[in-house]
Amino acid sequence: MTSRLLMTLQVVVPPPQKLGAVPQGTRVIAPITGGTFEGPRLRGKVLPGGGDWTLLRSDGVLELDLRITLETDDGASIGMSSFGIRHGPPEVLAALARGESVDPARYYFRTAPRFETSAPPYAFLNRLIAIASGDRRPGGPIYTIEEIL
Amino acid sequence: MPDSENEGPRPPSGVRRRDVLKAAVAPVLAGATWAVKGGETVMNSRPLMTVRITAAPPQKLGTVPHGTRTVVPVTGGDFEGPRLRGKILPGGGDWLLLRSDDVLELDLRITLETDDQALVYMTFQGLRHGPPDAIAALGRGEVVDPARYYFRTLPRFETSTEKYAFLNRIVAVGVGEARPDGAVHRIDEIL
Numbered sequence: 001m002t003s004r005l006l007m008t009l010q011v012v013v014p015p016p017q018k019l020g021a022v023p024q025g026t027r028v029i030a031p032i033t034g035g036t037f038e039g040p041r042l043r044g045k046v047l048p049g050g051g052d053w054t055l056l057r058s059d060g061v062l063e064l065d066l067r068i069t070l071e072t073d074d075g076a077s078i079g080m081s082s083f084g085i086r087h088g089p090p091e092v093l094a095a096l097a098r099g100e101s102v103d104p105a106r107y108y109f110r111t112a113p114r115f116e117t118s119a120p121p122y123a124f125l126n127r128l129i130a131i132a133s134g135d136r137r138p139g140g141p142i143y144t145i146e147e148i149l
Numbered sequence: 150m151p152d153s154e155n156e157g158p159r160p161p162s163g164v165r166r167r168d169v170l171k172a173a174v175a176p177v178l179a180g181a182t183w184a185v186k187g188g189e190t191v192m193n194s195r196p197l198m199t200v201r202i203t204a205a206p207p208q209k210l211g212t213v214p215h216g217t218r219t220v221v222p223v224t225g226g227d228f229e230g231p232r233l234r235g236k237i238l239p240g241g242g243d244w245l246l247l248r249s250d251d252v253l254e255l256d257l258r259i260t261l262e263t264d265d266q267a268l269v270y271m272t273f274q275g276l277r278h279g280p281p282d283a284i285a286a287l288g289r290g291e292v293v294d295p296a297r298y299y300f301r302t303l304p305r306f307e308t309s310t311e312k313y314a315f316l317n318r319i320v321a322v323g324v325g326e327a328r329p330d331g332a333v334h335r336i337d338e339i340l
Contacts, residue, residue, distance in 0.1 A: 001192045001194040001322060001337050001339070002192075003192045059314070059317060059318075061317065061318050083303075083305075084320070085318060085319070085320055087318055108318070110319075110320035110339050111320070112303045112320060114274075123250070126250060126252065127250070127252050127276060127278055127299070128276070128299075128301075129275065129276055129301035129302070129303060129322065131192065131320065131322060131339055146192055148301050148322055
C-alpha cells in the first residue's frame with residue numbers, strides 16, 4: 001500500500017465519561033479539549049469541543065468514533081471524523097487502562113480519518129482516503145496519519 | 150495520487166525544510182509502527198482479497214439534496230484471497246453520490262459467502278475522482294487504466310463465524326478499478 005505522511009495529530013483528553021454497559025457494549029466518551037497537528041502540508045491546533053465515542057464490544061475490540069475540528073495556522077477550519085479499532089493482548093490493554101505508556105507495536109490501533117473543509121488550500125483533504133496508526137499515551141493519543149496514494 | 154490536479158498544495162517554496170523534516174521524524178518519535186524513510190512511509194499491509202462485483206444497470210435517481218444519486222444493485226461476483234474465497238450473494242448494492250466537487254462517494258453493502266458457507270457482511274465507503282476525460286470515458290463504459298484515477302475504499306466486515314472473526318478486527322483499504330461489467334477491488338489489511 002503506497003502512502004505518504006499527512007500529519008501527526010496529538011489530542012488532549014481529560015478524564016473520560018464512563019457510561020458503562022449499554023446495549024451495544026461498554027460506552028466511554030472521551031472529550032477532547034485541544035491538541036496540535038503538524039505535517040508537510042498543514043499544521044495547527046485542535047479546537048476544544050470534540051470527542052471520541054468509544055465502544056468496547058463483546059469480542060474485546062474497542063471501536064473508536066472520533067469527531068473534532070482542526071484549525072490550521074492560517075485560520076482554516078477542517079472537520080475530521082474517524083472510525084477506528086483498538087485491540088491487543090489482555091496484559092497490554094490492562095497496562096493502558098492503568099495509564100501506563102506501552103509500546104504501540106504491542107497492540108493494534110488503527111483508524112480511518114475523513115476530512116471536510118470549505119477552504120480551497122485544503123480542499124485536497126476532501127478527496128483523499130487516509131489511515132492512521134495510533135499511540136495511546138496517558139494524556140491522549142498520538143495519531144500518525146497517512147494519505148493513501 | 151495519479152493526476153496532478155489532485156495533489157495537495159505543495160509546501161510554499163520556503164517551506165522550511167526543517168519543518169518537513171520535523172514532520173517526517175515525528176511519527177518515529179510517536180513510536181508508530183510504520184517505517185518512515187526520507188518522507189516516504191512504508192505502511193505495513195498484506196493482501197486480504199480481490200473482490201469482483203457484478204452489477205445490474207444503475208438506477209439513476211438524479212439530483213438530490215446531497216448531489217447526484219445513483220444506486221447500483223449488486224447481482225453477484227466473487228472474492229479470493231490467501232485466507233478466504235467465495236462468492237457474492239445477490240441483493241446488495243452501492244449507493245453512489247456525485248458531490249458538487251465532482252468527487253464520487255461510494256457506499257456499498259454486500260454479503261459474501263465463503264466456499265465453506267460462512268456469511269460475511271461487507272460495507273465500504275470510498276471515493277473516486279480523476280481527470281474529466283478519464284471520468285467521462287468510464288461514464289461511457291470504456292476501459293480506463295486505473296492508474297489514471299483515484300478510487301480508494303475503506304471496507305469493513307462483520308461475521309459471527311470463528312474462522313473468519315479476524316475480519317471483525319481489522320482496518321482495511323481497497324484500491325478500486327471500474328470495469329464495464331462491474332468493479333474490482335484489491336483489498337489490503339492494514340497491519
